[in-house]
Every structure is written in structure tokens, then in C-alpha cells.
Amino acid sequence: FSAGIIGAPFSKGQPKRGVEQGPDVIRGAGLIQKLQKQGCAVKDYGDLHFPQVEDDDPVGGVKHVRAVGRANQRLSEAVKKAKTDGHCSVVLGGDHSLAIGSIHGHASAVRDLSVVWVDAHADINTPLTTSTGNMHGQPMSYLLRELVSKIPVLPNLSWLQPCLSARDLVYIGLRDMDPEESFILNLLEVKVFSMVQVDQLGVARVMEETCDYLTDKVKKPIHLSYDIDAIDPSVTPATGTPVVGGLTYREGVAIAEHLCQTGLLSAVDLVEVNPLLGPNPQAVQSTVHTAVDLLLACFGRRREG
């Protein structure tokens, strides 16, 4: 099995400086060496370069849309290449608006895919429902075919066509949804395992039901989009939108272990690590090491040896 690492030092999907340092700190914690040590072949594609976009004024309240559009066009091409090179792509964020390019690029390479979105948030606001204008809260709305009529024409996003069906999406870890997002999730009947279901069913049962649901008809490649803020802030505080009541370290790792065991894991995003936001160096280290451990679990590291 082999991982194609793509650094995406991007922050314009949200207002807080520092998340663009995510790739550096994750690499710096030894991700590649640790993957190789556990027998995973690694191709490091390096970090993408995202040139400054001038005059990027809000469009209908959506902030930095030109920068987000340009960055994700580049990311889509990079992920598509990693996939055609035969790797499981690993996008190191950067903020969660990067899922637009990552999932689009993955879909360009494998056609039909399913998505497991692990996050405190649904990130499914449309340009019209967003209350912040931050695009890291919107990526899923640009990707779902069922929402295509809700997305206006936006600069630097004409390259993007929706590439995912609501039936092929599962959320795990939700605990901070906006009312409009809840409406959309219910309208589209999206499968959601919020923290309520994690508590009631336990993570093992959540993962069994997730995998049964996604592979019910045909086994599609799985795209895991992992927002570090899905994990409880007591473990991973160095992130832009922390929400109490999150996944334990063990639950977070178990999700990755289970998806690895399906043999269907085809692309991974690890986003929203912001080393400038931890209350102290130990908190940043805990956040970064957890991110690394989640990725190692995606590629076969097993706690039971």
C-alpha cells in the first residue's frame, strides 16, 4: 500500500492565521518516516504553492472565493495525479475548504466514490446560508449534485462540477451544526452519526453501520475527510473552531483503523491543524501527534500490534 503526500498550506477558507503551517508541523512530527517504518511506501509530492490572489473581495458575502477557487483547482490536479500514480492521496491542510479540490480530484481519477466526513461541523453551508462567509464551512455544498442549483456562479470556480451524491456521504462526530445545515442534511436524507449516535452505539458499531451503508450496493473507493476538530479539544485544541464534547483519541483512531481494514480507503484529508492556536507548546504537540497517529492508523498501524 502506498501514500502520496500532498502538502496544502492554505488558510483563506477561514480567518485565523497559522493553519497554513499545518503541513510543516505534521511533516516535522515525522509522518513520512513513521509511515515508512510501519511498512508503507511513501511518495512525497511536496507542498503546493498558492500564489497570493489580489483584489479578492467578498462575493455575495463569501470571503476569499477567488483564492479558494484557484487553490482548489491546483489541489484537484495534484490529487488526480497522485491517484493516477497509484497512491492513496494524503492531503495535509490547511483549512477544510481544501476538501473541494481533494474530493474533486479524487473523483476525476476514480469516477464513483464515497465520502466519510469526520468533523464537529457539517461544512455544508451554501453561499446563501453561510452566516460567516468562511468557505471552510461550505465545501460539501459545492460537491453535492443535489445542491447544484444552490451554488451561484463564482469567480475561479467555473472548473468545478459537483461529483458526489448525498447517498454516498456519511458524517461522523457532528455536534455543532447551523440550523440551515441541519435542514439540508434532513432534506437530502444524509446519513449522520452525530456525537449522540457515537455515545449511544459506540464507535465500533458506528463504523460497522457506516461501512455497511456505504458498501450496501457496490464497493466504492472511500475518501476520508478528517477535520482535527472532530477530536475533543482536550486532546486537539490547536484548531480554529474547537467544540467541546468531541471524540476521544481512541475513538478517533478506531475510525481510521476500521476504514483501513475495509481496504477501500483511497484518499485522506487531514485538515484544520493550527499550531498558532494551542494554549501552550504541549497542547500544540498533542494536536500534531494526534493528527499523525490518525494518519498512521489509516495506513495500517494497529494498536494491538
Ligand SMILES: N[C@](CCCC[B-](O)(O)O)(CCN1CCCCC1)C(=O)O
Ligand atoms: N458552521 C460554521 C463553522 C464552520 C467550521 C468549519 B470546519 O469544520 O472546517 O472547521 C460556524 C458558523 N456558526 C454560526 C453561528 C455562530 C457560531 C458559528 C461556519 O462558519 O459556517
Ligand SMILES: [Mn+2]
Ligand atoms: Mn470542523
Ligand SMILES: [Mn+2]
Ligand atoms: Mn471541517
Ligand SMILES: [Mn+2]
Ligand atoms: Mn476548524
